[in-house]
Amino acid sequence: MQKFNYSIKEPEGLHARPAGLLVKCAQSCSSNVKVEVKGQTADAKRLFAVMGLGAAQNDQLTFTVEGSKESTECAKLKAFCEENL
Amino acid sequence: MERIHGTGASDGIAMGRVVLWHGCQANIEKYTIKDVPKEFERLQKAQDDAVDVLNEIYLKSLKRVGKKDSMIFQIHMMMIQDEDYSQAIRNRIKENKVNAEYAVWETGQEFAARFAKMDSEYMRGRKTDIIDISDRLVKCLNPEYGSGKVVVNEPSILAADDLTPSETMQLDKSKIIAIVMRKGFRTSHSAILSRTMGIPSVVGLGDDFDGVKDGMAAVVDGTAGEVILEPDEAEQGKCQQALEASRRKQQELKSFLGAQIKTKSGRIVAVNANIGHPEDAETALKNGADGIGLFRSEFLYMGRDSLPTEDEQFEAYKSVLEKMGNKPVIVRTFDIGADKQIPYLHLPKEANPALGYRAIRICLDRKDLFRAQLRALVRASAFGNLKIMFPMIISVEEVREAKQMLQETKSELESEKISFAHDIKVGIMIETPSSVVLSDELAKECDFFSIGTNDLTQYTLAADRLNDKIAKIYDQSNPAVLKMIELTAKNAHKAGISVGICGESAADPKLAEFYLKTGIDELSVAPPSVLGLKKTLKQACEKSAAV
Numbered sequence: 001m002q003k004f005n006y007s008i009k010e011p012e013g014l015h016a017r018p019a020g021l022l023v024k025c026a027q028s029c030s031s032n033v034k035v036e037v038k039g040q041t042a043d044a045k046r047l048f049a050v051m052g053l054g055a056a057q058n059d060q061l062t063f064t065v066e067g068s069k070e071s072t073e074c075a076k077l078k079a080f081c082e083e084n085l
Numbered sequence: 086m087e088r089i090h091g092t093g094a095s096d097g098i099a100m101g102r103v104v105l106w107h108g109c110q111a112n113i114e115k116y117t118i119k120d121v122p123k124e125f126e127r128l129q130k131a132q133d134d135a136v137d138v139l140n141e142i143y144l145k146s147l148k149r150v151g152k153k154d155s156m157i158f159q160i161h162m163m164m165i166q167d168e169d170y171s172q173a174i175r176n177r178i179k180e181n182k183v184n185a186e187y188a189v190w191e192t193g194q195e196f197a198a199r200f201a202k203m204d205s206e207y208m209r210g211r212k213t214d215i216i217d218i219s220d221r222l223v224k225c226l227n228p229e230y231g232s233g234k235v236v237v238n239e240p241s242i243l244a245a246d247d248l249t250p251s252e253t254m255q256l257d258k259s260k261i262i263a264i265v266m267r268k269g270f271r272t273s274h275s276a277i278l279s280r281t282m283g284i285p286s287v288v289g290l291g292d293d294f295d296g297v298k299d300g301m302a303a304v305v306d307g308t309a310g311e312v313i314l315e316p317d318e319a320e321q322g323k324c325q326q327a328l329e330a331s332r333r334k335q336q337e338l339k340s341f342l343g344a345q346i347k348t349k350s351g352r353i354v355a356v357n358a359n360i361g362h363p364e365d366a367e368t369a370l371k372n373g374a375d376g377i378g379l380f381r382s383e384f385l386y387m388g389r390d391s392l393p394t395e396d397e398q399f400e401a402y403k404s405v406l407e408k409m410g411n412k413p414v415i416v417r418t419f420d421i422g423a424d425k426q427i428p429y430l431h432l433p434k435e436a437n438p439a440l441g442y443r444a445i446r447i448c449l450d451r452k453d454l455f456r457a458q459l460r461a462l463v464r465a466s467a468f469g470n471l472k473i474m475f476p477m478i479i480s481v482e483e484v485r486e487a488k489q490m491l492q493e494t495k496s497e498l499e500s501e502k503i504s505f506a507h508d509i510k511v512g513i514m515i516e517t518p519s520s521v522v523l524s525d526e527l528a529k530e531c532d533f534f535s536i537g538t539n540d541l542t543q544y545t546l547a548a549d550r551l552n553d554k555i556a557k558i559y560d561q562s563n564p565a566v567l568k569m570i571e572l573t574a575k576n577a578h579k580a581g582i583s584v585g586i587c588g589e590s591a592a593d594p595k596l597a598e599f600y601l602k603t604g605i606d607e608l609s610v611a612p613p614s615v616l617g618l619k620k621t622l623k624q625a626c627e628k629s630a631a632v
Contacts, residue, residue: 011400012207016214020160047160047167048196051211054203057396 002065002074006081013056018085023047025080031067033077061085086317089293091265092387093310094276096368096613097285098331099242099263100316100324105299106245106252113190113223113230117182124178128185131225132171136162138221157214164218170196186226193219206270206389217249242305244297253279263287263305265312267294270389287312308611331613338616342373346622348601356619357413357609359587363401366408368612373619376413376470378535378609379587380405382458383419386427392454398461406469413470415535415609417514418458418487420444420476439543439550444477449486459494466506474512474535479519484530514587516540521569528580535609536573538588542566561590567599574603585609594621601625 010018026033026044033044037059042049044063055061061081065074118124143158164170170192177188197212197219224230240262245252247268256264264279269288279286285307290297296314297303304313304324313320346354357378358369362385369377385393385401393401406414421427422443435441448455462473475487488511498505513530515521516537524534538561543550545566548559560566570586577584585607590596592610594617600608601622610618 011397013205015205015207016160016211017156020156020163023163043168046169047163048169051208052199054205054208056205 002070003062004074004078005060005062006078006085007060008055008057008085010085011057013059014050014053014061014085016051019050020047021084022080023050025077029065029067029069029073029076031065031070031073033073034064034066036062036064086320087296087314089290089296089312089314091287091290091293091310091312092270093286093307094269094288095264095279095284095286096308097263098304098306098308098324098327099285100304100321100328101240101242101262101302103244103265103297103299103301103303104241105297106243106248113186114184115187116184118178118184119182121179121182124185125175127226128171128174128178128189128222131185131189131222132165134225135165135218135221138225139165161214161218161221164214165222186223186230189219189222189226193222210270213247213249217252220249242303244294244299246294256284263307265290265294265297265303265305267291308613334617338620341616341619341623344373344619344623345375346619346626348626352604352606354601354605354622355413355585355607356615356622357415357585357587357607358612358615359609360405360612363404363408365612366405369615370408372612372615374412374612374615376415377405377409378415378585378607379474380414380416381420382416383421383425383427386419386421387425390429392429392457395457395461395464398458399464402462402465402471403468406465406471409469411470413472415472415474415512415533416462417474417476418445418448418455418462421447439540445475445483445487446477448475449483452490455487455490456494459491460498463491463494463498463505463509464503466509467504471506472510472512472533474514474533476514476537477516477540478513478527479517481523481526481530484513484527488530512582515573515584516588517544518569521573524573524576525579528576528582531582533583533585534573534577535585535587535607536570538566538570538586538590541569541588542590545569561588562593562596567596570599570605571603574605578604583607592618594618597621597625598628 008014014022023045034041035044035050037053037055040053042053044050063077065077067073139158139162143155146155146158173192173195174188177183177191178185193215197215200212200215201209203209240260242263242265243256243261244265247266248264261284264284264286266288267290269276276286276288285305287305287307287310290312302315304316304320316324346356348354355375357376358372358374359379359381360366360369360377361381366377385398402416420443421430422432422441423438426432432442462471465471473491475484478484491511495505510532512533512535513520513527514537515524515534520527528534539550542559542561542563546558546563548555550559574584583606586600586605587609591608592614608618
């Protein structure tokens with residue numbers, strides 16, 4: 001299991017477009033990807049669940065990646081966050 | 086004839102007949118089913134079909150408005166296929182033994198209600214997206230529930246309670262000349278899309294929308310946020326003129342993009358744009374503005390339920406400054422009160438709001454609000470050429486107090502190690518007779534003046550600018566008003582500071598020569614007026630040898 005934290009820079013937070021991009025990226029992973037913010041956890045492959053977190057700018061996201069390719073996929077998700085959120 | 090007001094969501098003016106669109110959330114028939122797997126199959130097929138249709142819309146939209154604004158349709162595809170959403174629909178089918186259409190409709194309502202409760206206005210707006218995808222699924226299940234396409238046969242004004250993004254995107258631009266809506270904010274997707282498509286639009290009409298009837302004639306002024314129902318001949322004439330004039334002008338004016346106004350004596354007169362929202366900066370640039378002469382920051386406080394946070398404001402100012410590059414951006418600190426009320430501030434009703442608790446008077450009284458705005462502004466100053474302007478000044482003390490607070494804000498940010506521009510220019514609005522009379526004193530306190538002729542006219546002539554009965558008395562080129570401008574300009578120049586005009590009359594071609602003679606350094610007008618004013622000024626410069 002791998003974990004990393006990321007704090008959101010996007011001014012509108014994890015709104016529809018970035019949430020959609022994130023879910024797309026998570027769906028391309030074979031690992032289980034969970035994202036947690038303010039004590040709430042969501043499956044990162046599910047759009048409504050991710051949008052429902054209502055994560056705002058400066059909120060800290062904690063990603064948990066679990067699976068056979070977890071280390072490469074964790075790095076991929078991290079790079080995605082840096083670039084898009 | 087009746088005038089109703091909402092939020093101007095997309096600029097421009099249009100006149101025509103209203104087509105009332107009822108949307109497609111018609112009554113969904115509910116019936117009991119026996120064969121659950123068959124219903125699941127129907128649902129799956131409808132989901133596949135809906136994704137195909139959306140993909141087509143996406144590709145079409147990509148060509149029309151580009152990738153960023155089309156992304157919403159990809160999101161819709163993902164929403165339709167979302168596991169939680171699908172599961173919720175299947176559960177309803179299985180447990181309640183209801184038809185797929187009804188299960189979809191109910192699930193859509195449930196998810197929409199969940200979003201409607203969220204904190205951010207942006208997320209609340211996503212409610213419409215969920216209704217949109219649910220409608221689409223229902224239609225795929227049973228085409229009798231409507232085509233989902235707004236069908237309009239002749240160029241018309243589309244009136245609807247609310248429009249979903251896909252309804253907006255499917256509009257035939259050659260047939261829809263304007264959009265008016267009961268609901269919606271400037272940040273609704275349909276508002277964003279109508280701006281991108283250049284269709285004038287007024288949203289958030291609220292109960293006033295009840296007066297809008299199918300087939301009615303109307304004038305839609307998206308710039309002013311006004312709709313005139315059953316306009317009389319005079320209004321129709323006005324609108325016709327405005328339309329024709331704007332069409333002709335647009336063509337001729339293209340040649341003035343990038344033009345600089347220089348008088349014979351070598352003085353440069355800047356032609357800037359007035360804006361109310363960060364995204365207007367693009368329109369200003371497209372229209373060849375030399376800078377932003379007036380960013381009405383109070384608009385950031387309007388059309389919402391709570392105060393914008395310091396960070397929200399910072400992002401708004403930053404985005405304008407970045408877009409404008411090294412061009413100057415004058416932000417007026419919030420001018421709330423009088424005709425610009427903010428419901429959530431719960432300011433008491435006043436007998437004379439124009440003479441009451443407003444603008445700098447609120448700033449200096451509600452220091453918490455003012456401080457948040459100043460912090461956001463100073464932080465944003467690191468990203469461009471920011472100038473700060475205080476509204477409704479009547480005394481030297483007010484300027485000193487406001488400047489003192491600005492200084493405190495800077496020290497505070499300095500101690501927090503936040504970078505900002507150290508040479509932010511500070512100016513004031515000259516819009517009260519007292520500020521004109523004191524302009525020699527006030528000039529020593531600031532770096533620039535900007536004359537707000539709308540209020541200056543109202544206060545100088547003791548004529549309410551919102552009172553139709555005295556519209557003739559309220560004359561921005563009344564000699565008394567012009568003398569006020571002359572005196573202000575003289576005192577500004579004596580102190581070596583610049584003076585601009587940012588009221589409606591800045592765009593008045595009849596006054597162009599007067600402004601040049603008076604030595605006005607900057608004129609700020611609505612973005613669509615910039616090029617026209619440049620043309621007028623250029624001609625005036627050539628004609629008159631004296632300037």
